[in-house]
Amino acid sequence: MESGEFEHPELAERASGPGLVSAQAMVISLAESGRIARGEMVPAIEAIEVEGDTASLVDCVGLDLVEYDAETDEQVADRGGARFRVTAGLQRDGDDWILDEFAQGDACAPEAVGEAVLDGYLGFWDAVWSAAEPPDPDHPGLAATAGGSQLDWIRIDLTTMRDEGLVRRGRGTEHPVVVHVTDHDTQAFVRDCVEEDPDGGTFDAATGELVAGGTAPGQRTLLESRLAIIEDTWRVVHVTVLEEDSACVPDGS
Incomplete structure (x- = not known):
C-alpha cells in the first residue's frame, strides 16, 4: 500500500480471486491519487465460521493510516480512525488461509x-x-x-x-x-x-x-x-x- 504496487507479490500470497482484485483496487486508487498510506488496519472480528477448507468472517475493522504525497512524502491527510464493516471469505491453502472474497459495508462499532x-x-x-x-x-x-x-x-x-x-x-x-x-x-x-x-x-x-x-x-x-x-x-x-x-x-x- 505504501509503494502503490498493485502487483506486489505479497498481495498474491495473501489473496486470490475477487479478494485479490479488491486489494489491488485499493492500491490502484491510492496510486492514481498520487498518495501512499502508512499504518495498519486494526481488526475487531465479530463473527467467524469455518466449514472444511472455507471460512467466512465479519470484521469491524479500524483504519489506523496516514496518507502522504507519493513524490514529496509530505503528509496530506490526518491519521484516519474510522471503522467500517467487512465481510470476507477465505480458502485454506496448506497451513495458511487465503482471502478470496471481500466486501466493504457501512460504518460500525466493535x-x-x-x-x-x-x-x-x-x-x-x-x-x-x-x-x-x-x-x-x-x-x-x-x-x-x-x-x-x-x-x-x-x-x-x-x-x-x-x-x-x-x-x-x-x-x-x-x-x-x-x-x-x-x-x-x-x-x-x-x-x-x-x-x-x-x-x-x-x-x-x-x-x-x-x-x-x-x-x-x-x-x-x-x-x-x-x-x-x-x-x-x-x-x-x-x-x-x-x-x-x-x-x-x-x-x-
Whole structure:
C-alpha cells in the first residue's frame, strides 16, 4: 500500500480471486491519487465460521493510516480512525488461509466499545432526568456524563427552569443504537428513536399545571448524539433533534 504496487507479490500470497482484485483496487486508487498510506488496519472480528477448507468472517475493522504525497512524502491527510464493516471469505491453502472474497459495508462499532458508548449515553439521560425535578444545574451526575457545550446548555436550561418555577416531567423510552465510532474509538455517534411519554411536559412546580409540551400517544422523536471520551469516560457532548413527531422505528422493540 505504501509503494502503490498493485502487483506486489505479497498481495498474491495473501489473496486470490475477487479478494485479490479488491486489494489491488485499493492500491490502484491510492496510486492514481498520487498518495501512499502508512499504518495498519486494526481488526475487531465479530463473527467467524469455518466449514472444511472455507471460512467466512465479519470484521469491524479500524483504519489506523496516514496518507502522504507519493513524490514529496509530505503528509496530506490526518491519521484516519474510522471503522467500517467487512465481510470476507477465505480458502485454506496448506497451513495458511487465503482471502478470496471481500466486501466493504457501512460504518460500525466493535461490540465492547458499543456497549460502553450506550452505557455512557443512557447514564447521561439518567442524570438529566434526575436533575430535572427539582431543577438542579449543579447536579453532580451532569458533569460526570456530559461535556462541552452540551453540559453548558443543560445547566442553562435547568437554571432557567428553576428561576421560573417550572419542572420537566415524563421521561420517554430510549432506543439508542451506536451508528459508528471514529478517531480511534474516542468519538461515537448514537441514533435514538425516543418514544415520548404522553403525560410528560413542562409544568408549573407550584400548581402542577401543564405549561408547555405534551405529546400524543405513540409520538416519537429522533435524536442524534455525539459522545467523546473525557477522563476515560464516554460523555455526551452534543445532542441534535433530527425529527420531532418522527416516523422512526425503535430498534430492539
